[in-house]
C-alpha cells in the first residue's frame with residue numbers, strides 16, 4: 001500500500017469515527033517506520049479538517065463531531081510515545097490548560113470544547129470540573145501552557161474567572177498566559193470587563209478563537 | 217347531569233411503565249448511584265445498604281426504595297404567606313409557577329436580555345403575585361446587585377416580602393439553607409408552624425448520570441428534617457448526560473429520583489417529596505437543551521405518568537420557551553407545553569415567563585403565559601352538562617329571529633363556559649390598526665405597567681419585614697455586604 005492510500009485511510013477513520021481503525025493505522029505507520037509528523041499532517045489532520053467541514057455544512061452533528069475528536073485523540077495516544085522516543089516534538093498549535101471553575105460541576109460544555117481543541121491540534125490538559133484557581137495556576141506553570149481556558153455555568157462561579165485574571169496580574173504572569181473564557185452566562189462583554197484575552201460562544205468558535213490567540 | 221370527564225394524556229402503557237420502573241430498581245441495585253454527602257452515606261449505611269466508601273457509590277435495594285415510596289405522602293399541602301389559602305399538591309391538581317432561577321430579564325424597552333437588579337426582581341414577584349392562573353410564586357430571577365453567593369437567600373427574601381403565594385425555591389450553597397429556612401420560620405412564627413403549614417418547596421437536582429452532589433443531597437436532608445417539601449429535579453439530557461432514547465432517559469430519571477426519595481425518607485420518614493424534573497432533548501446540532509422541544513415534553517409527560525403510577529406528586533419544567541424574545545416561537549412552545557402539562561395532570565408546572573433555555577425571565581411573557589395557563593385550565597375543566605335537557609328548551613319558541621345574545625341562559629352561563637383574555641388579540645383588523653398595530657409583547661408591556669401602578673405591593677407585615685431583613689442582612693454581612701440594596705425595598 002502506498003503512503004497515499006494509508007493517509008487516505010487514516011483520514012477516513014477519523015471521518016467515520018472508527019477508533020479501532022485509527023489506532024491500528026497508527027500502529028502500522030510506526031511498524032513501517034513512516035515519518036510520524038507526516039502521518040499526522042497528511043493522514044489524520046485532513047480527516048479532522050473534513051469533519052470540521054461536514055459540521056459547518058450541517059451534515060455532521062455533535063455525536064459525529066465528538067466521536068471523531070475522540071478518534072483523533074486515540075490515534076495521537078498511539079503516536080505520541082513514539083514521537084517522544086525519537087525525541088521529535090509532537091506538532092502542536094499550543095498547550096492548553098482547561099477546566100470548570102471551583103464550585104461549579106457543569107462540565108458538558110467544557111468537555112466539548114476540550115475535545116474540539118484537542119482534535120484540532122492543541123495539546124489539552126483537562127483539569128476537570130470544580131477546579132481551584134490555584135490549581136489552574138500551578139498546572140499552567142508546570143506544563144508551561146500557552147492558554148488557560150475557563151468554563152463557568154453559574155453566575156457565582158463566573159467570578160472565579162475574574163479572580164484568576166486578577167491573580168495572574170498580581171503575580172506578574174498576565175503576559176505569560178493567554179486566558180480564554182466561556183460558558184452559558186459568559187459573553188464578550190464580561191470577557192472584556194474582566195480583561196480576558198478571548199471568549200467563544202461554542203466549541204467550534206472556541207477552536208477558531210484559540211488559533212487566533214496563539215498566533216497573536 | 218353528566219359531569220365533565222377530565223381529559224388526560226398518557227404516553228405509556230402499564231406494561232411499559234412497569235418495565236421502566238423495573239430497570240430503575242435494577243440500576244440502583246446493581247450499578248449503584250454516587251452520593252457525595254457524608255450524612256447521606258451514613259444514613260444509607262444505617263439502613264444496611266452496601267456502600268463503596270472510596271467512590272461514594274451506594275447500592276440501594278429494591279426493598280428500601282419500596283419502603284421509601286410507601287412512606288412518601290401522595291399529596292401534601294402548601295399554604296399562602298398568611299396561612300389561609302391552601303394548595304394541594306398531588307392527585308390531578310395543576311399549579312403553574314414561573315420558571316425558576318433565570319439569570320437575565322428581557323428588558324422590554326431595549327428588547328435585550330440583561331442582568332436583573334433588586335427592582336426587577338420585585339416587579340417580577342409582584343406581577344407573579346397578581347397572575348390568577350399562576351398559583352405559586354417562584355424565586356425565578358437572580359438579582360445581580362447583591363453578591364452572587366447570597367443570591368439564593370436574597371431571591372427568597374424578596375419573594376416573601378412581596379408575595380402571598382407559596383414559593384418554589386432552592387439553595388445554591390449548603391450554607392444557604394439556614395437563612396432561607398429562618399426566613400420561612402420568621403413568616404410562620406415557629407419551626408413547628410412551618411412544618412404544619414409549608415410555605416415553600418425546595419428544588420434539588422441530581423447530577424446526571426446517577427449522582428447526587430453534596431449540595432443538593434444536603435438540601436434534601438435539611439428540608440426533610442425541617443418539614444419543607446423537596447422537589448427532585450432530575451435532568452438527563454438525551455444522548456449527552458443520559459441515554460439518547462426517551463425510554464432510556466426515563467429509566468435513569470426514575471432511578472435518580474428514587475434515590476432522592478430514599479434520602480428524604482431516611483432523613484425523616486414521611487417527608488413530602490415531589491417527583492419532578494427538568495430533563496431535555498439534547499440538540500445534537502447546537503449542543504443546547506431545548507425546553508420547547510416536543511421530545512422534552514414527552515419525557516416530562518411520561519415520567520409524571522410514572523409518578524402518578526407510584527402515587528407521588530409530580531412536577532415538570534413545561535410551558536416555557538427557548539425563544540429569545542416574545543415571538544411566535546415563544547407562544548407556540550409555551551402553549552404546547554402548558555396544555556400538555558395540564559393534560560398530563562402534572563401538579564407543579566414551572567415555566568411561565570421563561571425564555572432562552574431556562575435562563576431568562578420576562579414580565580411581559582408572564583402576562584401572556586398567564587392567559588395560556590388560563591386556556592390550559594379551561595381545557596382540563598372539560599365539558600359539563602349544565603342543563604337538562606341540554607338545549608331543547610332553548611329552541612322551544614324557535615323562529616327565524618331567534619338569537620341567543622339576550623337569553624337569560626346566555627347570561628347565566630357565558631362566564632362559566634368561556635374565558636376572556638386580556639392581551640391575546642381578538643380585535644377586528646381595523647380596530648387593531650386604530651389601536652396602533654401593537655404586537656402582543658407591546659400589549660403585555662402596557663398591562664405590566666398598569667398592573668404595577670394599579671396594585672399596591674402586597675408587602676408582609678411590618679414585624680415580619682424586620683425579622684426577614686435582619687436574617688437577610690446577617691447572611692449578607694458574612695459575605696462582606698454591609699447593607700442591602702435600597703431600591704424599591706419597603
Ligand code: B12
Pocket residue numbers: 103104105106107108109110112113149150151152153154155156180181182183184185199200201202203204206316317318319358386387388419420421422423424429431432451453457502503504505573574575
Ligand atoms: C445540565 C445542567 C446541570 C447538570 C450538569 C451536568 C454536568 N455534568 O455538567 C446538573 C444537574 C448537575 C446541574 C446542577 C446545577 N445547576 Co445546572 N444546568 C444545566 C443546564 C440545563 C445545561 C448546561 C449544559 O450542559 N449545557 C450544554 C452545553 C453543551 O452547553 P454549555 O455548557 O453552555 O457549553 C457551551 C458554551 O457555553 C461554550 N463553553 C462552555 N465552556 C466553555 C469554556 C471556554 C473556555 C469556551 C471558550 C467556551 C465554553 O461551549 C460549549 C459548547 O458549545 C443549564 C441550563 C442551560 N441550558 O444552560 C443549567 C444551569 C446552568 N444550572 C443552574 C443551576 C442553578 C444549577 C444548580 C445550582 C441547581 C441546584 N440547586 O441543584 C446545580 C449546581 C451544581 C454546581 N455546584 O455546579 C442554573 C444557573 C443559574 C445561575 N444563577 O447561575 C442554570 C442556568 C439553569 C437554571 N436556569 O436554573 N445543572
